[in-house]
Amino acid sequence: MGVMTTRAESAAATRRALLDAAAELLDLGGPEAVTLREVGARAGVTRGAPYRHFTGKDSLLTAVAAECWERIGDQVHALRADPALSASEKLRGALRALIDVGRNQPHLYQVLFRRRANLPGQLGDGMDRLRRQLCGPEGDPAVADRAAERFQDEFLAVVAALAGERNARHYGALLLAGAHGIAGMELSGHLDMDKWHTSADELVDTLVRMVTDAGEMT
Amino acid sequence: MGVMTTRAESAAATRRALLDAAAELLDLGGPEAVTLREVGARAGVTRGAPYRHFTGKDSLLTAVAAECWERIGDQVHALRADPALSASEKLRGALRALIDVGRNQPHLYQVLFRRRANLPGQLGDGMDRLRRQLCGPEGDPAVADRAAERFQDEFLAVVAALAGERNARHYGALLLAGAHGIAGMELSGHLDMDKWHTSADELVDTLVRMVTDAGEMT
DNA sequence: CCGGTTCAGATGACACTGTCAACTGTATGA
DNA sequence: TCATACAGTTGACAGTGTCATCTGAACCGG
Numbered sequence: 041m042g043v044m045t046t047r048a049e050s051a052a053a054t055r056r057a058l059l060d061a062a063a064e065l066l067d068l069g070g071p072e073a074v075t076l077r078e079v080g081a082r083a084g085v086t087r088g089a090p091y092r093h094f095t096g097k098d099s100l101l102t103a104v105a106a107e108c109w110e111r112i113g114d115q116v117h118a119l120r121a122d123p124a125l126s127a128s129e130k131l132r133g134a135l136r137a138l139i140d141v142g143r144n145q146p147h148l149y150q151v152l153f154r155r156r157a158n159l160p161g162q163l164g165d166g167m168d169r170l171r172r173q174l175c176g177p178e179g180d181p182a183v184a185d186r187a188a189e190r191f192q193d194e195f196l197a198v199v200a201a202l203a204g205e206r207n208a209r210h211y212g213a214l215l216l217a218g219a220h221g222i223a224g225m226e227l228s229g230h231l232d233m234d235k236w237h238t239s240a241d242e243l244v245d246t247l248v249r250m251v252t253d254a255g256e257m258t
Numbered sequence: 259m260g261v262m263t264t265r266a267e268s269a270a271a272t273r274r275a276l277l278d279a280a281a282e283l284l285d286l287g288g289p290e291a292v293t294l295r296e297v298g299a300r301a302g303v304t305r306g307a308p309y310r311h312f313t314g315k316d317s318l319l320t321a322v323a324a325e326c327w328e329r330i331g332d333q334v335h336a337l338r339a340d341p342a343l344s345a346s347e348k349l350r351g352a353l354r355a356l357i358d359v360g361r362n363q364p365h366l367y368q369v370l371f372r373r374r375a376n377l378p379g380q381l382g383d384g385m386d387r388l389r390r391q392l393c394g395p396e397g398d399p400a401v402a403d404r405a406a407e408r409f410q411d412e413f414l415a416v417v418a419a420l421a422g423e424r425n426a427r428h429y430g431a432l433l434l435a436g437a438h439g440i441a442g443m444e445l446s447g448h449l450d451m452d453k454w455h456t457s458a459d460e461l462v463d464t465l466v467r468m469v470t471d472a473g474e475m476t
Numbered sequence: 477c478c479g480g481t482t483c484a485g486a487t488g489a490c491a492c493t494g495t496c497a498a499c500t501g502t503a504t505g506a
Numbered sequence: 507t508c509a510t511a512c513a514g515t516t517g518a519c520a521g522t523g524t525c526a527t528c529t530g531a532a533c534c535g536g
Contacts, residue, residue, distance in 0.1 A: 047503050051513060070373075076494065080514095088496090089514050097494065146373060155288075155364060156447040188448065213443075213454035214436070214461055221439025225431075229374040230406065236431035243432055250468070265532050269484060294523065298485095306524090307485050315523065 055093045057083035063104050063148070070147040071101060099180045105151045106180070109187035112137045116194040120201075127202040128252045134198045135219040135244050142223035149227060152188075153220065156181070192216070203251050211251050218247045273311045275301035281322050281366070288365040289319060317398045323369045324398070327405035330355045334412040338419075345420040346470045352416045353437040353462050360441035367445060370406075371438065374399070410434070421469050429469050436465045 061082035065074045076097055077087040094100040119125065119133045142149040195216060200208035225231040226240045233239060279300035283292045294315055295305040312318040337343065337351045360367040413434060418426035443449040444458045451457060 045503085047511095047513070050503095054513080075492085077492090085513090086515055087494090088516075091495080092513055150373070153442055153446040153448065155368070155445060189453070192448075192453065209453070209455040210460070210464070213449065213456050214464060217439035217443050217449070217461060218432070218436050219439065220442055221435035221437065224371055224438055224442055225435050227373060228371040230371065230410075231431065231435070235407070235410065235427070237427040238431050242428070243435060246428070246432060263532090265482095265484070268532095272484080293521085295521085303484090304486055305522095306487075309524080310484055 051093075054083055054085060054089065058085075058090055058093060058100065059104060059107065062100050063107075066101070066104060066147050066151065067145050071151065074101065076100075094180065101151055102180045102184050104148065105154070106184035106187045108141065108145075108148055108152060109184065109191050112141060113187060113191035113194055116191065116198060120194060120198055127198075128248050130198050131202055131215070131251065132244060132248045134195050135215065135247065138216075138219050139223045139226075139240065139244065142227045146227045149223065153224075156185075199251070203254060207254070211254070215247055215251060219244065269311075272301055272303060272307065276303075276308055276311060276318065277322060277325065280318050281325075284319070284322060284365050284369065285363050289369065292319065294318075312398065319369055320398045320402050322366065323372070324402035324405045326359065326363075326366055326370060327402065327409050330359060331405065331409035331412050334409065334416060338412060338416055345416075346466050348416050349420055349433070349469065350462060350466045352413050353433065353465065356434075356437050357441045357444075357458065357462065360445045364445045367441065371442075374403075417469070421472060425472070429472070433465055433469060437462065 058079055061079045062074050064082070065078060074097065076090050079100070080087050080089050083089070090097075090100060094103060115137045116134045119130050119137070122130070125133065141152070192212075196208060196212045199212040199215060203211045222231070222240050222243050231240060276297055279297045280292050282300070283296060292315065294308050297318070298305050298307050301307070308315075308318060312321060333355045334352045337348050337355070340348070343351065359370070410430075414426060414430045417430040417433060421429045440449070440458050440461050449458060
């Protein structure tokens with residue numbers, strides 16, 4: 041907690057500041073508003089500095105997304121450990137953890153579900169492998185993927201506790217897709233109360249009830 | 259079909275060419291690849307020409323999205339009129355109409371569900387109203403919204419034929435959100451077969467079966 | 477047939493972006 | 507102590523969206 045002097049500490053601090061600035065700009069005006077120049081300025085450095093911590097703008101945004109995946113992953117993990125909540129309450133909480141991101145940070149939410157770079161990459165550029173090895177401790181997209189997968193695993197565990205191991209995966213996919221769809225439609229303004237006579241919250245409740253009933257039937 | 263000479267015809271032709279070029283570029287490399295210069299070049303005009311037909315790049319992309327909404331709206335309409343299909347087959351077809359856009363034109367799909375401009379706009383800029391009045395026959399976002407709503411109405415009719423008027427709206431919203439979520443997760447690479455032990459098609463079948471069963475129960 | 481008008485399109489310019497190469501200075505470690 | 511690694515700076519470049527201005531030909535009232 042002392043005054044930071046070592047170079048490693050200082051570098052870590054700027055990296056953090058860059059991530060925070062990027063996240064803030066993303067919330068304010070979307071990916072277009074995340075300008076490396078402005079990010080640098082808010083972090084107290086200049087436009088070129090981010091390239092010492094990320095391979096580029098895309099890498100920076102991916103890192104922000106990764107932190108969000110980790111955050112909601114932790115959130116669901118905590119939910120899962122809470123003894124005061126019933127199984128279906130935990131499920132509702134997990135679904136809302138995702139949807140709330142869409143509500144509170146819509147632009148960030150869209151970055152979470154961005155089209156991934158070509159996964160196969162068997163050959164790729166060759167250049168890519170080298171870049172990742174040189175730049176970060178680990179390739180950024182890989183980190184984001186791991187974080188996303190962690191969230192999905194936590195989510196899966198919640199579903200399994202309610203619907204049983206057997207159907208957990210199928211239901212899990214359906215529920216996650218359902219929540220993602222609800223969040224996406226609300227976010228894009230296509231979930232109009234006047235048209236559908238229902239709300240995102242009601243739809244989430246329906247999802248929860250659906251799997252709860254099915255779980256009891258087994 | 260004769261040689262076009264009148265100015266109105268020529269202008270309409272370039273407008274069409276601009277839309278086609280934009281759609282093609284969008285498919286190839288996403289919104290970032292849709293460059294007004296390249297769009298103009300492919301349409302046989304120069305960079306400034308699109309501004310005679312659209313208020314800007316955003317307006318152009320919105321128009322492309324509107325045409326897609328119309329297309330799948332027509333598709334569902336045709337489905338609805340097909341006497342050879344059962345009610346649940348029609349529903350499956352409607353869901354797949356949307357999902358197939360996500361599969362075949364992923365970038366276009368994301369434009370369909372873009373975050374809408376601030377809807378309230380009671381006061382807005384004041385400038386906006388003026389611009390819309392001057393530029394197109396109608397404001398572009400309004401056109402896209404109408405086209406999207408048309409698709410939703412067609413979809414709603416398909417659901418109503420299966421689940422009854424009473425629950426049509428609630429189920430409709432749930433199904434549409436489900437399909438949107440499935441498409442979105444598949445598109446973003448988050449629907450991994452190894453993890454979920456299921457596929458987009460299976461999930462769609464589950465959705466259809468769900469509402470079919472519920473419809474029979476009433 | 478004619479002259480002015482309208483308007484699709486061309487062009488020049490501007491501010492701004494992501495990205496890289498080259499450079500600088502300082503903490504680090506032998 | 508001194509060479510080195512490396513976070514950060516700076517200059518430059520190719521694109522980008524957007525606007526103001528200009529041009530020329532189709533239009534239309536007389």
